[in-house]
Amino acid sequence: MAMVDAARLEALVAAIFERAGCAPDEAGRIGHYLTEANLTGHDSHGVARVPRYVDWLREGRVLAGKEVTAVVDTPAVTVLDGHYGFGQTVGPQAVRIGIDKAKANGLAAVALRHAGHLGRIGDFAEMAAAEGLVSIHFVNVVGSILVAPFGGVDRRLSTAPYCVSVPLEGRPPLLLDFATSLVAEGKVLVASLGGKPVPPDALISPDGAISGDPAVLYGPYPEGPGPRDPMMGPGAIRAFGEHKGSGLAFMCEILGGALTGAGTTGPDKRFCNGMMSIYINPKVLDPDGFFPTEAAAYVAYYKSAQPVAAGGEVLVPGEAEARAKAKKLKDGVPLSDGAWDSIAATARELGIGDNVIGAALRAG
Template identity: 60%
Template sequence: MVTIKVNNLIDFVADVFSHAESSPEEARRIATYLTTANLTGHDSHGVIRVPVYVRWKKTGNVVPNQTAEIVVDTPSLAVVDGRFGYGQTVAPFAVKTGIEKCRKAGLAAVALRNAGHIGRIGDWAEMAAAEGLVSVHFVNAAGSLLVAPFGGVEKRLSTAPYCVGIPRAGQDPIVLDFATSIVAEGKVLVASRGGKKLPNGALIDADGTLSEEPSVLYGPYTPDGPRDHTRGTGAIRAFGEHKGSGLAFICELLGGALTGTGATSGGRRFANGMLSFYIDPKVVDTSNYFDGEITRYADFIRATKPVAGVDQVLIPGDPERKTRTERTANGVPLPDDTWAAIVNTAREVGVSEVSIQRATS
């Protein structure tokens, strides 16, 4: 395990993407969002994605320095085409569009289609919450067949994230952000590169055998080689049996089909689709009841007597706040295999050895 200081990690990852044809502004934006995912404990959506992103750029699946296009524009609704730009560029544009419309109308919807990987969806809920807005996000990943629906063994769904953000007066927002699979694909990636092991039975093989071995999803791989989910014989399982599978199906229809990205299927270009709703609590809650009631209810939940082995019952966002505090102070821990893969990618795009050494100083 290596531990990298936060600013060093952002600088280094920005250097990688600058060498991969992104503008300095885009490179730093990608680096900052990826590192923020690590800071919150979502390593699956953090800098481990660097080799994947660069590979996608080389194959033309993602386009550097792309400008998103608003193709439908009404007072309360917009459709934004990301034109396969980096998600860290086109998703903030879509969210900003939703925020601006919601400020005027009190309620807004934005459909983002054809975006590169948009990373941790909680970033976009936090962006809206910073402006005092509630947001709800349905997301899919077209071309990313990873998850078996309940009762099946074949890949038919993406990990189909769902996210809700709720602003708090003078406090961090409440953010619920999860894949509708037992684990996100990035967590399988982390496990395959020497990180945290998968929960028992997170994967299912073609014969119905439950497994937690990443090779079930990726097939055979070398420690620093690429991971390709099309080579594995198995799939990730949906969480919560029929409930998670059903929610994933809805994310595919709303985040994928309705946005124009398309519900996921094999053999097509990767793209994230996201359908987002924005609500201004000040318009709904004219008596200023909402925030006080959140405080009362959050305290009520946290005061629940915990089961044996649990220190305290938590609400969404509590684990991320704790991890962010620890890693901001101490640095971001990365498994050796993960760091080696990132360094190899840096060398491939021409990052200097001095820059690599500086990252770990």
């Protein structure tokens, strides 16, 4: 297990993408958002994806230096094309437009199509919450057929993330952010690199047998930091929550994919994210100021439930992420040896010296 300093990890990832052809500001954003995912405990959307992102850039599947353009633009509704640019660039641009419209009008809907991998959607929800806005996000992954629907074994869904964030006065926002698959594909990737195993029922084989073996998704793969292709395995990831998770994933495909114009997931489609986002200004919706007091009271009531285990605690959405970030900023970001080796190998391929790579590691 490698323990890496968060700030130096962010700088190393930024250096990798600058060497790979991104402008310094874009490389910095990629470094920031990928590291932030690890800090908040979403390793599946974090720095383990660096080699894959670099490969996508080389292959032209994601493009550097792109900005969103408006396909439809009204005071409350915008449809944006991300032109297959890095999600860490076009994603924040789309969110900024949603924030500005919701502040002006009380409500906004922003449809983003053709975005590169957006990463952790919670980053964008937190961006809106920091400006006092509620936000809801339905996301799909076009061209990424990974998940079997409830009652089936064939892949028909993407991991289809769903996210909601609610600002609260005097405390971090409430944040619900998850893939509608039982685990994100990135968690299977992390497990394949020697990180935390996935649950033993996370994957399903063509014969209906459930499994936690990453080879069900990737097929045979090399030891160490070699490539992983989720399209090469015979099986699929399972949807969480049986019919409920499968149904929510289906709606993410319809809203995030079909409604935005990105397209639903399926064979022979170019990889991209679609994101349908709704932004609400509580100050417009709630002129009497009822919401902040009632929400805070409910948080306290919810957390007062007796824990299952002695010494345990009931957490509201977002608390685990906030605590994980505080701990990792203090102690360092833990990465499996496989994940760290794959990042280091990519850095070396791009001409970054071992002195720079090694500087990110914490002693001991």
